[in-house]
Amino acid sequence: MTAPESTCPAPRSKVVELYFLEHRAKLIDIASFLDRVDRAPADGPETDFRIEAFHRALAILSDGRAERARRILEALSDHSTEPIDSAAGLKGAFGASPE
Amino acid sequence: MTYIDPHIHMVSRTTDDYQRMAQAGCVAITEPAFWAGFDRSSPQGFYDYFRQLTESEPQRAAQYGISHYTWLAINPKEAEDPGFAREAMSLIPEFLDKPNVLGIGEIGLNKNSRNELEIFEAHLDLAADRGQLILVHTPHLEDKLKGTRLIIDAIRNNSALDRNRILIDHVEEHTARLVLDGGFWAGMTLYPETKCTPQRAADIVETYGTERLWINSAGDWGPSDPLAVPKARLEMRRRGHRPETIARITFDNPRSFLGQCPKFVLDGC
Ligand SMILES: [Zn+2]
Numbered sequence: 001m002t003a004p005e006s007t008c009p010a011p012r013s014k015v016v017e018l019y020f021l022e023h024r025a026k027l028i029d030i031a032s033f034l035d036r037v038d039r040a041p042a043d044g045p046e047t048d049f050r051i052e053a054f055h056r057a058l059a060i061l062s063d064g065r066a067e068r069a070r071r072i073l074e075a076l077s078d079h080s081t082e083p084i085d086s087a088a089g090l091k092g093a094f095g096a097s098p099e
Numbered sequence: 100m101t102y103i104d105p106h107i108h109m110v111s112r113t114t115d116d117y118q119r120m121a122q123a124g125c126v127a128i129t130e131p132a133f134w135a136g137f138d139r140s141s142p143q144g145f146y147d148y149f150r151q152l153t154e155s156e157p158q159r160a161a162q163y164g165i166s167h168y169t170w171l172a173i174n175p176k177e178a179e180d181p182g183f184a185r186e187a188m189s190l191i192p193e194f195l196d197k198p199n200v201l202g203i204g205e206i207g208l209n210k211n212s213r214n215e216l217e218i219f220e221a222h223l224d225l226a227a228d229r230g231q232l233i234l235v236h237t238p239h240l241e242d243k244l245k246g247t248r249l250i251i252d253a254i255r256n257n258s259a260l261d262r263n264r265i266l267i268d269h270v271e272e273h274t275a276r277l278v279l280d281g282g283f284w285a286g287m288t289l290y291p292e293t294k295c296t297p298q299r300a301a302d303i304v305e306t307y308g309t310e311r312l313w314i315n316s317a318g319d320w321g322p323s324d325p326l327a328v329p330k331a332r333l334e335m336r337r338r339g340h341r342p343e344t345i346a347r348i349t350f351d352n353p354r355s356f357l358g359q360c361p362k363f364v365l366d367g368c
Contacts, residue, residue, distance in 0.1 A: 007305040009339035018337065019298070067306075069299065073273035077244040078211075087179050087210035093240035 030058075053096035100124045101368060103353040104328050106205070106234070106268060106286060106315035108133055109156055109167070110148075116318070116325045121163035123329040126368055129357060130156065131170040131205035131234050136320050138177060145173065145187040153197040168363060170204030170234050171195070178209075178218035188221060195229055201360045202226060204234025205268065208246040211238060220253055227259035232360050234286075235267045237274065239294065247274045251281050264359055268315070271295055275307050284356050288317040289327035297327065297334040304335070309344060313352045 008015060037051060057072045065071075078097040101124050109117070109130050120128070130152060139145060152169040160167035171191045178184045194200060203226040208215045226233045238246035250267065254260055267278045268286035271294070278285040285307075287300045295303075300314055316327035324330070328349055335345045350368075357363040 007308075008302075009341075010337075015338075067272070069302070070272040073271055074244065076241055077273065078241045080245060081248070083211050083213045083216050083249060085213060087212035087215060090210050093238070093242050095240045097241040 049098040050094060050096040052099065100332075101126045102328050102332065102349040103127045103129075103313075103357075104316055104318075104325075105129045105266075105313055105353040105357065106131060106288065106317045107325060108317070108319040109160065110151055111320035112318055112325055114159065114162075117160060117163040117165060120325055121165055123326055125165055125328070127166040127168065127353075127365055128160065129168040129170065129201060129234075129353075131236075132172045132174065133205060133236075133319065134174040134176040139187075142183075142187040142190060146190050149190060149194045153194055153199060157199050166365060168199045168201045168357070170202050170232075171200060172203050172206045172222055173218065174205065175207050175209040175215045175219065175236065178215045179212065181214050181217055184214075184218045185221065188218075188225070191225065192229070195231065198362060201357060201363060202232030202234065204232075205236040206233065207236035207250055207268075208238050208242075209236075211242055211246045211249055216249060216253060219250070220257070223254065223257050223260060227257060232357070233260070233265040235265060237267060237269045239269070243269070243271065244273055247277055251277065251283075254283075266313075266356055269294075269317070270303075272299070272303060272306070275303055275312075279307060279311060284311040284313070284352075287312065287314050289314065289324065289331060290317070290322070291324050291327075292322050297331040300331050301334050301338060301340070304340075304344075304348060309347045309352070311352065311356075312348060313356070314348055 010018070053076055056075050060068055060071050060075060076096045104120065104125055107128050107130060109128060132148065132152060149171055157167040171194055173184045173187050203222050206219055206222040208219060235250055237243050237250060247267065254262065254265060262282040266284040266286055269288045270278050270285045275285055287295055287303055289295055289297055289300055304312065314328055314331050316325055317323060318325040332345050332349055354365065
């Protein structure tokens with residue numbers, strides 16, 4: 001992994017100043033969402049592939065390496081390579097793909 | 100402080116939106132043909148839509164000093180029945196010489212199915228035959244990476260196409276490199292929910308540079324923001340990007356790509 005280019009014109013202190021509170025709130029949203037999933041009564045299979053993918057993505061968040069956004073999007077992507085036989089009856093996307 | 104919104108579905112927006120966009124500095128928009136939110140029941144429905152895009156919408160935009168250009172296609176969401184899609188596609192050629200038609204779009208994939216791919220390839224052939232610019236839609240969420248790869252492969256298989264005349268839209272952090280390294284133009288789309296934000300768009304510019312990259316709102320009938328492009332400009336300014344960099348992404352780049360079609364002319368800009 002190569003280091004990201006330093007192309008953000010704002011110095012680091014200004015980036016923190018501009019965005020910290022907004023992303024602090026988003027971080028707590030994530031924690032609260034996971035708490036909510038745990039608290040909700042189980043009504044199906046033990047695990048949901050979307051939550052499993054979410055946890056894989058959370059590990060990327062804190063691994064200290066560059067390009068977290070790209071790598072999280074990849075972790076949430078369908079990695080198959082062949083077109084599917086039919087889209088008939090399929091609704092929207094799920095946001096994650098079973099591993 | 101002028102800008103171009105190169106992907107917005109104005110038939111779904113009010114006249115007030117034209118006014119607000121004009122006030123924010125919008126001088127031109129391009130409107131790709133897309134899904135109406137429900138499946139049209141006959142090719143005649145497309146005929147009327149293409150007339151709206153080429154006859155009535157430019158007049159509505161002109162009232163606010165905005166130049167209106169368009170792209171014609173059958174959306175991938177309506178490509179699962181190839182017979183129907185080909186029938187509707189057969190209406191496109193008679194509209195291609197209209198003064199505001201820039202090319203074929205938005206074509207591409209939605210769920211990455213075989214039928215979608217077949218109709219995508221048929222549009223590529225039509226564009227190649229008629230020397231048209233191409234605007235490509237990529238799928239959303241978990242389907243985007245696979246769809247972008249399938250799209251790039253299909254374009255590579257068609258030797259009649261010039262990649263410099265193709266823009267692949269809705270790129271995100273995991274597809275921008277694929278598209279730009281492939282020699283295509285790339286579009287970033289800002290959505291208020293679920294997808295790319297103005298902040299991430301600015302991050303993508305900082306990571307991948309300003310070459311062959313533009314920003315659009317893809318405003319339509321769903322949750323979307325017709326002022327997304329000026330919001331991205333503001334975001335870049337807040338971080339200290341130079342005015343030339345902001346202008347490059349939101350005005351110069353779209354003008355360069357779209358200007359490959361001689362019909363795209365901006366008076367007084
Ligand atoms: Zn669109």
